[in-house]
Amino acid sequence: MVKNYFAFRVLKGLLVIFLISIVTFVIMRLMPGDPVYLLLGEGNIQITQEQIDAIHAKWGLDRPYHEQYLVWARNLFVGDFGESIIRMGVPIRQMIFEALPVTALLNVFAIAIALIVSIPFGIWAALKRNSIIDYAASVGSALGIATPNFWMALILILVFSVRLRWTPVFGLRSWQGYILPVVVLATEQMAVITRVMRGAVLEVLPQDYVRTARGKGLAAQRVNWRHVLSNALLPVITVVGFRIAFLLSGTIVVETVFALPGIGRLFTDSVIRLDYQVVQSLVVIFAFLVVVVNLLTDMLYAVIDPRIRIA
């Protein structure tokens, strides 16, 4: 039963990725402008129609759209993302691998800090309901959710780079360049996770099994750890999974503000340069990540919660 369920989920995930690749391909072909002109610099170089045709032929741009799609999809399937049209022949795989470490580092640190801070904080706020801690958690979450990450980035730059001169304004010339972007990304996650964690604990506390455990005379500490926490963590897993799946979208804007050479920056730059090949590959990779992480979250959920395994 469980196996069937997951086989079904995997199939559906593949179907979603397939649809996304088609939609992306179609949108990219709607883009105005011929990349060949961008490549050569419009009007600067005199080229003949034959030369344009030759370039089109080299990149397969002269073939019908469905053939172009099939070639691209087949290559994608074996992990070959092709070459960038604009950055003359640089393999996209290389561009992605160059940018990946920056984005990975940013996100791993951000999510780790967010989890370390917000899980205990959310639990603490719920256990001490209506205390100062609880209000601080609620106000902090509300503000964190309402603050656009790029504005928070600007304010941090103003305070720590322009006024105090502790951190560099833009770029990654030293490791200090990571501090502010990580703080911005972590704050975004913290706001959501703290709120969910607090809500989950508040929901578990009045349950019968918690009251029974307390009634049996178990120490409050033990009840909190064994009965409250293990049950309250379930909804948090979903949220964390969801957040990890969409982390990349958060980095797009933040990397642009701090001028960091990561995946997000590669994406916006490629959109502006009309670099089809790079944009469509990145979108499919993003979507693939979302589908895989969602699937993993569901599986983890089933492993942890026996009620789902049986159903």
Add this chain to the structure above:
Amino acid sequence: MATSLSQKLDTGSRGGGRKTNRSRAVARFLDNRLAVTGLIIIVALVLVAIFADVLAPHHPNNDVFSGRRGEAPSIEHPFGFDHVSRDLLSRVIHGTRIALLVGITSSAIAVVIGVTIGAIAGYFGGWVDEVLSLLIDTLMAFPLIALLIVLAAVLGPSLTTTITVIGVTVWARYARVVRAEVMSLRERDFIVAARALGGQDGQIVWRHVIPNVMGSVIVLASLQIGSIIILESALSFLGLGVRPPTATWGGILADGRAFIMRYPHISIFPGVMIVITVLAFNFLGDGLRDALDPHEQP
């Protein structure tokens, strides 16, 4: 004949307690101080947006104070000047217009698409539901901001593009919620009765199903307007939203980033406005949810 009977059955099934339920919900809402504050702020912002021309002391684009480039805030110009000597207060006031216009119009587009698709999927079920659910799942697996950036670049950034692309990409949430609610409503007595009396599907969905899901839709919409305002400002910040010289909060922040070393004050006020606006909509949404569905409260 059929409709009038089914309408009677409809009201009957809700036990005539509707009015008291509604007034109880209103009372619950009014007791919630944060929600009422949110509502008051939103009303104020709407007034600012409507009367921006009267309220702004100067024209947001045309009044250029030559020689006062990037001047810091003063008493006559409380927000200071931007990098081309325009009065920032006036620009921030006019930015309210764009933020609310995009937030509300995009939400309206998303509600229409989402409710229609969700209601069709939930009501008809079967293969119709399978296909539409796949569509919803596909849209939800797209990283939203990446999709918006690509669409804005393809269509050419403008106010209309911004409103449209946000509207046609954020409806999946509504569809999912409405679909689930309609599926459970479908088997309820008053729908079954309406169907038995020969009501047409379209009519039943429009008259009996949709009014019953509007509560959740309104809650979701007020919570979504905040995130749409953030999306719009992010797009304008990246130069892919509403084009300059139109004053937008995101656009002013982009100027602020470009001149962060020389004119730091530009970056402050538009952001404060975004936070206040988003907070107000989120408080309103939370308040509405608690008022309409008291069981949800922890």
